Amino acid sequence: xxxxxxxxxxxxxxxxxxxxxxxxxxxxxxxxxxxxxxxxxxxxxxxxxxxxxxxxxxxxxxxxxxxxxxxxxxxxxxxxxxxxxxxxxxxxxxxxxxxxxxxxxxxx
Amino acid sequence: xxxxxxxxxxxxxxxxxxxxxxxxxxxxxxxxxxxxxxxxxxxxxxxxxxxxxxxxxxxxxxxxxxxxxxxxxxxxxxxxxxxxxxxxxxxxxxxxxxxxxxxxxxxxxxxxxxxxxxxxxxxxxxxxxxxxxxxx
Amino acid sequence: xxxxxxxxxxxxxxxxxxxxxxxxxxxxxxxxxxxxxxxxxxxxxxxxxxxxxxxxxxxxxxxxxxxxxxxxxxxxxxxxxxxxxxxxxxxxxxxxxxxxxxxxxxxxxxxxxxxxxxxxxxxxxx
Numbered sequence: 001x002x003x004x005x006x007x008x009x010x011x012x013x014x015x016x017x018x019x020x021x022x023x024x025x026x027x028x029x030x031x032x033x034x035x036x037x038x039x040x041x042x043x044x045x046x047x048x049x050x051x052x053x054x055x056x057x058x059x060x061x062x063x064x065x066x067x068x069x070x071x072x073x074x075x076x077x078x079x080x081x082x083x084x085x086x087x088x089x090x091x092x093x094x095x096x097x098x099x100x101x102x103x104x105x106x107x108x
Numbered sequence: 109x110x111x112x113x114x115x116x117x118x119x120x121x122x123x124x125x126x127x128x129x130x131x132x133x134x135x136x137x138x139x140x141x142x143x144x145x146x147x148x149x150x151x152x153x154x155x156x157x158x159x160x161x162x163x164x165x166x167x168x169x170x171x172x173x174x175x176x177x178x179x180x181x182x183x184x185x186x187x188x189x190x191x192x193x194x195x196x197x198x199x200x201x202x203x204x205x206x207x208x209x210x211x212x213x214x215x216x217x218x219x220x221x222x223x224x225x226x227x228x229x230x231x232x233x234x235x236x237x238x239x240x241x242x243x244x
Numbered sequence: 245x246x247x248x249x250x251x252x253x254x255x256x257x258x259x260x261x262x263x264x265x266x267x268x269x270x271x272x273x274x275x276x277x278x279x280x281x282x283x284x285x286x287x288x289x290x291x292x293x294x295x296x297x298x299x300x301x302x303x304x305x306x307x308x309x310x311x312x313x314x315x316x317x318x319x320x321x322x323x324x325x326x327x328x329x330x331x332x333x334x335x336x337x338x339x340x341x342x343x344x345x346x347x348x349x350x351x352x353x354x355x356x357x358x359x360x361x362x363x364x365x366x367x368x369x370x
Contacts, residue, residue, distance in 0.1 A: 002362070007239075009127065017286060020354065027358035041126045071133070092137040099134075100112040100143060104361070105239045106250075106369040107127075117368070119265075151257075151265055210261075225272035232366070233245065242266070242370035244253055 003034040005095065005103040008043040012052060018043075021108045022055055029063040036103070038095050039087070040069040043108075044076060046084075053084030060086030067094070111197065112236040113144045117228065119243040121152025122181045127241050128156070132184055134239070139192045139199060146200040146235065148228040151243065154203040156181040157220035158213040182217050189219045202227050247280040248364040254287035258312040259298060264291065266370040267317045274324055281364075282321065284330040284349075289340065291318060292330050292349040315346055322348045331357070 006025055012018040021037075028035045037059065039047050046052050047068045056066045067090035068083065080089060099105055118131050131147075138145050149156060161180040165173045185201065192199040202223035208214055216222075232238045251266045258264050270280055284291050291314045298311040318328055332351035342351075352360055361367055 004361075009130070023354075024357060027355070028361070031358045031362060033358075040130055092133050093141065096114075096134065096137040096141055096143075097109060099114055099138070099237050099239060100109055100141070102237050104364075104367050105237065106367055107239060107241045108369070119370075150269065225269045226276035228269070229273045229276050229278045232247075238366060238368065240368040240370055242253065243256070 003098075003101070003103045004028050004036070005098045005105040006035065006037045007095075007105070007107045008037055008039050009041040009108060011042045011045040013045075014042060018108070019055070022059055025059060025064045026062040034065075035063070036065040036067060036095075036098060038067050038069065038090065040072050042072075044068045044072045044078060047073065047087045048078045048082050049084045053087075056084045056086035058086075069095075109141070111142050111144065113146070113234060114138050115146045115148065115228070115231045115235040115238040117148045117150060117238070117240040117242075118153035118156070119149075119151045119241065121155050122158075122161070124152065125243070127243070128153075128181065131241050132181075132188070135188055135199065136191075139188060139197050140195055142196045144197045144200070145192075146202065146231040148223070148231060149201065149203045149207075150228075151204070151207050152211075154207045155211060155213045157185055157201060157203060157216040158182060159215040159217050186217050186219070200231075202231070204228075245279070245365040246363070247278065247366040247368060248283055248361070249280055250283045250285055250367065250369040251288040251291065252285045252370060254290060258314070259301060259308070261312070262308070262310050263312050263317060264314055267291070267314065267321070270326070271317060271321060271324075274321065274326060281327040282318075282329065283360075284328070284334075286331075286334055287338075289330040289335040289338065291315075292328070292335075292345045293340065294344065294346055318346055318349070322346075329360075 025035050025037050059066050066087050068087050070089045120127050161182045163173050163178045166176045189199045201220045205222040249270050301308040328349045333354045
């Protein structure tokens with residue numbers, strides 16, 4: 001079964017489409033795929049624990065691996081201690097490995 | 109992991125969006141891991157390798173041109189091309205030729221090639237994976 | 245490899261380019277032998293609307309004689325065997341009805357996308 005790597009570069013306040021991207025990730029898991037959502041650029045802004053960040057706990061509970069780009073987090077002053085439940089910090093190297101594995105990769 | 113061939117499509121013009129740096133970071137990470145990378149630069153991204161980009165002073169920062177040391181995309185891309193071999197891989201950069209013509213950025217850094225959509229398709233077919241980073 | 249081209253950005257630079265760059269590159273790759281199909285999403289669902297008219301632009305007396313004709317471009321892709329889909333939810337949200345649409349464009353719901361994606365070896369989201 002092919003797997004997916006979804007780069008989410010936007011936050012929900014920037015684009016009303018972002019929640020649909022999260023839903024797509026959960027839907028792909030329901031279809032039997034392994035799915036990673038990699039938050040990058042402003043996509044990490046909602047990775048800071050907040051009213052809206054429980055979306056990531058729900059995604060993780062649904063079986064999606066939610067990773068946040070360590071460089072994007074650092075650029076925006078979001079320390080590990082403030083990360084929302086369900087979000088893990090990752091490097092771009094880890095993501096390149098998933099690309100190299102052949103995961104279907106979509107940039108949002 | 110064995111060496112892979114990745115193709116990346118970029119569309120953003122320089123200095124307009126964070127997607128450019130994210131793409132360069134992905135290219136850098138892939139090359140450091142010894143993979144081959146082909147970049148197909150489409151639309152505004154063909155200006156990334158324009159040879160006539162020039163640094164400048166920054167009075168707001170209180171720095172002259174040397175102190176400002178403003179990295180230009182063309183220099184980063186040239187550096188990535190040079191560094192690729194150190195890790196056993198290579199970076200192939202293809203600019204969409206018609207996009208180059210309409211933007212008047214035909215003077216590109218050494219190593220940047222002119223190509224067409226057929227080259228993107230050929231590269232993708234020969235690659236282990238392709239990532240398109242579209243513009244908005 | 246069977247590839248799905250997802251078109252998400254609409255009317256961004258169509259006038260300047262005299263086409264949509266993603267629809268254009270899809271046509272060019274198809275002519276080079278690519279097996280690809282299109283999915284129109286978000287505002288790009290409007291590309292499937294009939295009777296779009298971008299003609300008439302002129303600056304300082306210099307007229308644009310070849311405005312973008314997105315409908316014709318999609319029709320050419322369909323004629324060459326590409327399948328063109330649109331996200332029905334996005335079309336309905338924009339008040340589009342079946343009668344507004346180009347013949348041959350197929351609708352699917354957002355809920356169907358995860359399964360639909362499984363039909364393609366590659367998915368390129370522009």
